[in-house]
Amino acid sequence: EAGVAQSPRYKIIEKRQSVAFWCNPISGHATLYWYQQILGQGPKLLIQFQNNGVVDDSQLPKDRFSAERLKGVDSTLKIQPAKLEDSAVYLCASSLGDRGFNTEAFFGQGTRLTVV
Amino acid sequence: QKEVEQDPGPLSVPEGAIVSLNCTYSNSAFQYFMWYRQYSRKGPELLMYTYSSGNKEDGRFTAQVDKSSKYISLFIRDSQPSDSATYLCAMRLQTGANNLFFGTGTRLTVIP
Incomplete structure (x- = not known):
């Protein structure tokens, strides 16, 4: 089974x-979940999608971050404009569903962002 | 106070030792408890997933949950150099959004 792919x-x-x-x-x-992991910290949820609808984006800095999940499959996360404090690893994860043990989340390898 | 507290380590043990990793939490509504292993420059990988209090064993790994003390543990028996990684505890609520609340992670090194 192929895992979560990120680029x-x-x-x-x-x-x-x-x-x-x-x-x-x-x-x-x-x-589908997007997490931000700052060096030395645990991942923090930015946004959660159920199919192509947003379930939770309470911790997404909406003035600069946006995310979409078209057709309920792939997703993109955008930062505009980036700040130095956005330097982190951005992890995408997915789970079968949103109830009980179907919520077991599988993570991708992450995108390491450095803002200079 | 953070919702989930975890000693960041680092922790170094000799090969074959028993390793004990722990987390405490403040929200009594957490019902699902997980341990993830994260190798350097990789995403977290789920190791153990338990519901409510009790023990769960899988090979060399044992997860314990004590909800009365708001305390969870991961034990690794006969530790191997390949166990060297950062271990993250995570937990979530019974209902509502499935946000995982993570600890900061404990960095473990098993010395051959």
Whole structure:
């Protein structure tokens, strides 16, 4: 079974530039998550999709971050404009559903963003 | 106070040792408890997934949940150099959005 695919693996941008990350979840997984993991910290949820609808985006800095999941499959996360404090690993995860043990989340390898 | 507290380590043990990793939490509504292993420059990988209090064993790994003390543990028996990684505890509520609340992770090194 193919895992969660993310691209790019690494990205270096200057502050105030924009950047986009792409995620392809495991086939058949209805729930997709974007997490931000700052060095030395645990992942923090940015946004959760159930199919192509947003379930939770309470911790997404909406003035600069946006995400979409067209057709309930692939997803993109965008930052515009980037700040130095956005330097982190952005992890995409997916799960079969949103109830009980169907919520077991499988993570991609992440995109490491450095803002200079 | 953070919702989930975890000692960041680092923790170094000799090969074959028993490793104990722990997390405490403040929200008594957490019902699902997980341990993830994260190798350097990789995404977290689920190791153990338990519901409510009790023990769960899988090979060399044992997860314990004590809801009365708001305390969870992961034990690794006969530790191997390949166990060297960061271990993250995570937990979520029974209902509502499935946001996982993570600890900061404990970095473990098993020395051959």
